Amino acid sequence: MRGEQASVQHAETVEVLHGRIGHYSWVGIYFVEGDELALGPWKGPAATEHVRIPIGQGVCGAAVAIGRTEIVDDVNADPRYLACFPSTRSEIVVPIRYQDMVVAEIDIDSDSAAAFGDDDRSFLERVALLISPHCLVGWDTGGQAWEP
């Protein structure tokens, strides 16, 4: 998986977000690979079965397709939701852009309902901006030539 080549910054980012923020129960970074998302580093109590998600599917795939942060207050009420952990109640997905392209995303599950608000959105969008250049390590163009 291309995500395994992601830089150490990603592993540290998910570690810090998971370790320091109580309501971030599971934290992962997915990379865009052609028309799919591939799971890179993650931190949480258990692994997810969703290591590859087609763009457009799930909350993760929707955030990339729409190109904006998605907050789901009640995952059980959102038909897009792809279930990973029975304990998850809410979710935030934040696209990571490089120039105009979404190259990756931060996905966070919380065991609390409606855990994510505007503070989380603005904080995580800043984190996304900071780690965006590092995401090029994991990003796959899907066969397209690089166009700097």
Ligand code: SME
């Ligand atoms: N719930 C996500 C799938 C990824 S897991 O949360 C780790 C979704 O609906 O896309």
